[in-house]
Amino acid sequence: MGSMTLVAALFLCLFAGALVVQAEDPYLFFEWNVTYGTIAPLGVPQQAILINGEFPGPKINCSSNNNIVVNVFNNLDEPFLLTWAGIQQRKNSWQDGTPGTMCPIQPGTNYTYRFQIKDQIGSYFYYPTTAMHRASGGIGGIRVNSRLLIPVPFDEPADDYTVIMGDWYNKGHKALKKLVDSGRSIGRPDGIQINGKSGKVGDQGEPLFTMEPGKTYRYRFCNVGMKTSLNFKLQGHTMKLVELEGSHTVQNLYDSLDLHVGQCLSVLVTAKKEAKEYYFVASSRFTKKPMTSVAIISYTNGKGPASPELPAPPPENSQGIAWSLNQFRSFRWNLTASAARPNPQGSYHYGKINITRTIKIVNSRNNVNDKLRYAINGVSHVDPNTPLKLAEYFGVAEKVFKYDTIVDEPTAESEKMITLATNVVNATFRNFVEIIFENHEKTIQTWHLDGYSFFAVGIEPGKWNPDKRNNYNLLDAVSRHTIQVYPNSWAAIMTTLDNAGMWNLRSEMGERFYLGQQLYVSVLSPARSLRDEYNIPDNTPLCGIVKGMPLLHPYTI
Known part of the structure; x- marks a missing residue:
């Protein structure tokens, strides 16, 4: 081969290699140190869980299809796990960060999460799933x-702000864990934190955010609390809803918005008022004892403090649901907006797909051996020592749990008696399922399903029956991953189980989750192919009865 031919061949090889590198989606790398630290969100110094010394923790700012690599060092004195709420983890429940899918990160060790944000946009957050850690931090925005x-x-905003807010307990996660382990409830929270702080009218301090007159800003709000729904507003300003849990919405204007535990949304706010300070207000909803916290939003070069007269609460008493329910019904999917792909959101006609399975979920609470427990269809979930996903992978599932502990249609008796068991539902890959959440209690519930977005097609007072399907929104219900269920009400969702793996369906209320109000949905692909599910990561820690076992032959196609 002549020298010029050899040079040309080398150039072609290098050029082809460059194309391969450029074709791969970008990687974002993070290193997080999880430690204890002292903070005072409500003015009372207490031990909290910090990530890189911060609460809220570092934000993950990424784009659709980015590959995320997070190396987590656990410097606590307890095992620790993080989950990525709402990030669908396509084909990768190995990295879901729940006790049913992963062994926890032991104290003094580290674990590197690797996952791809596949075909998603929007506002999310991460938080701990171990013990009662969520009550003390370890939380940040995505x-x-x-x-x-x-x-x-919508036009690109002047800036993009994230607000991590929720109820807060001064006791700390260890004291709260002792309470629930002893059989008691964690009780009422002590207040509301907004990005790690709590304020009241008249406080002086640094503004939460600053806006320049005439410009429009995007605010992302997440309710990361333990049990309390919030209503929030920005004094004197309207908010244009543009995104809800990863979906572009019809852009309605709101004076205030309800945000339930585990939910995120984003709004646009235009700074077109007098240049001064204004209060951002977060208030509790559906609680006997009201709680309110404020933060300052300031105009640049603004003159004058915020008015001490706060906006009025929603026009109903704290126990009423009519106003909040009507607001839920006003949330609509924007059928003409593109999603994470060029095709419009409305190109997926979910309302024309036949339902292959209906599962009714009824939440309940009762005492078992004189200790408080929460249940789904009469079963209160108990995490085994071996994660369920690993038990399936190594072929020892029958030694760890039984499938279908609950039935799809619970009886009235299942609310009265609670059984402690590992709760796993065996589901069929690519089935289109309808899940009904029926809440017979006097407190509001919020539910989340890992690995999926679903269509929230209906919420109504009373009990569900098949005739209620006539009232479903089968055209433009928002595709999302959490759903609230009001007291003595029901909610219906629909989704296609096209994401193989072991996925957690759980109450977003921290106490209820810890005390058993959750289950896992096992979605196995018959093909056992890389087209449907990724191989187990090489760095997967093993525990329980699978500790020390060699990894099996990986999928090759």
């Missing part, structure tokens, strides 16, 4: 931007 070539249905 922002997933659209790829540059995918149009967004």
